[in-house]
Structure formats: C-alpha cells, structure tokens
Amino acid sequence: MQSARIWFRQSCPPITLATVETFLEELGAKVAKTEWTLGTFVIPQLHVMQPVPFLIQLNDDEYVVEEAEEFVELAGLPSEIRTKLSTLDARLEVGDVSENAFVLGEAINVFEGWTNFDPSHPKVLELLRKLAIEFDGIFEDNVNGIWWPS
Numbered sequence: 001m002q003s004a005r006i007w008f009r010q011s012c013p014p015i016t017l018a019t020v021e022t023f024l025e026e027l028g029a030k031v032a033k034t035e036w037t038l039g040t041f042v043i044p045q046l047h048v049m050q051p052v053p054f055l056i057q058l059n060d061d062e063y064v065v066e067e068a069e070e071f072v073e074l075a076g077l078p079s080e081i082r083t084k085l086s087t088l089d090a091r092l093e094v095g096d097v098s099e100n101a102f103v104l105g106e107a108i109n110v111f112e113g114w115t116n117f118d119p120s121h122p123k124v125l126e127l128l129r130k131l132a133i134e135f136d137g138i139f140e141d142n143v144n145g146i147w148w149p150s
Contacts, residue, residue, distance in 0.1 A: 003054075004094040004119035004128060007068060008137030009087055010060050015135055017058050020092065021046055023134055027127060051123040053097045060090035081147050084138055091137075094119060094128065118143050 008015065021031050030050040036043045036057070045057045068089070072082045096117030119128055119141045129148060132139040139148040 002093045002095055003117040003141075003143050005140045005142065006092040006094070006128060006132045006135065006137045007085060007088040007140065008090055008092075008132075008135040010090040014060070015058070015090070017044055017046055017056070020056060020058070020131065023131065024048060024127065027130060029127060047097060048127070051127075052121050054117050054119075054124060055095050055097055057093050058090070059093055064091055065089050077147060080149075081138060088137065092131065092135075120144050120146070 017033070021033070024031050024046070028051075029048050032047045032049060034045045034047040034055070036045055036055075043057050045055050048054050048056065065088075068085050071077065072086045074082075077085075094117070119125060120143065128139055131137070132148065140146075141148070
C-alpha cells in the first residue's frame with residue numbers, strides 16, 4: 001500500500017483521518033471513507049476518488065518511531081530530513097486503489113492488493129505536498145526515491 005508516506009508529529013488534538021478528509025476536500029478532492037480488512041483486523045482509510053484515485057491510511061503505532069529512527073541512520077538522506085524525521089511519530093500511508101474491490105455497505109468499500117500507484121503524478125504530488133506542509137511533515141515518495149522537502 002505504501003507508494004508514499006507523509007511523516008509528521010502527532011499533535012494535540014490528534015490528526016485523524018477526518019482531519020485529512022476535511023483538508024483534502026477543501027483542496028477540491030473528492031473523498032470517501034473506506035477500510036481494509038483481514039479477518040477481524042480493520043484499518044480505516046480514505047479513498048480519494050478525484051483528481052486521481054488513491055488510498056490514505058493513518059499509522060501512529062509505536063513502531064513508526066522505530067522505523068523513523070532507522071531512516072535517520074541512513075547516510076544518503078540530507079541532514080535536515082534526518083534531523084526532522086527523528087522527531088516524528090506518525091505517518092499517512094498512501095497507495096493505489098486495487099482492482100480487487102467490493103462493497104460492504106452503502107459507501108463502505110474494501111480494497112486490497114499490491115500498489116501500482118505513482119505519487120509523482122502532478123495532481124497527486126500537489127495534494128501530498130500540501131498535506132505535508134499542513135501537518136509540518138516530510139513527504140516520502142517510495143516509488144521514485146524522493147524525500148520532500150529536501
């Protein structure tokens with residue numbers, strides 16, 4: 001699912017998917033709530049339908065800090081990215097909408113599968129960079145190996 005990530009520091013009150021949904025809609029994106037399930041495990045998501053279809057989920061589990069620390073140790077990242085990343089404890093995970101989708105109920109869809117989503121699409125990149133700015137975060141493009149700002 002993770003074609004891109006936006007790393008940020010969780011605030012008080014916390015950033016939620018509802019916060020992200022409102023922000024994206026203010027930017028003109030068409031967004032619906034959805035979820036990914038595996039057995040009894042459910043992950044809430046947002047399905048951005050326009051301008052380009054993709055999914056976003058929030059991850060603020062404890063291991064996010066550990067993964068950020070692993071990236072901080074990478075010598076290839078600019079020092080300003082490493083310094084900021086060391087303070088971040090949550091992220092938005094971004095990926096494509098799989099063709100394997102089915103409806104659970106009215107406006108509730110489940111999407112699963114591998115990602116082919118490219119976050120460098122100009123309309124997507126604009127939204128993701130604005131999200132990174134709004135949440136004072138760092139944008140990581142896992143498809144193209146780009147960190148922003150850098």
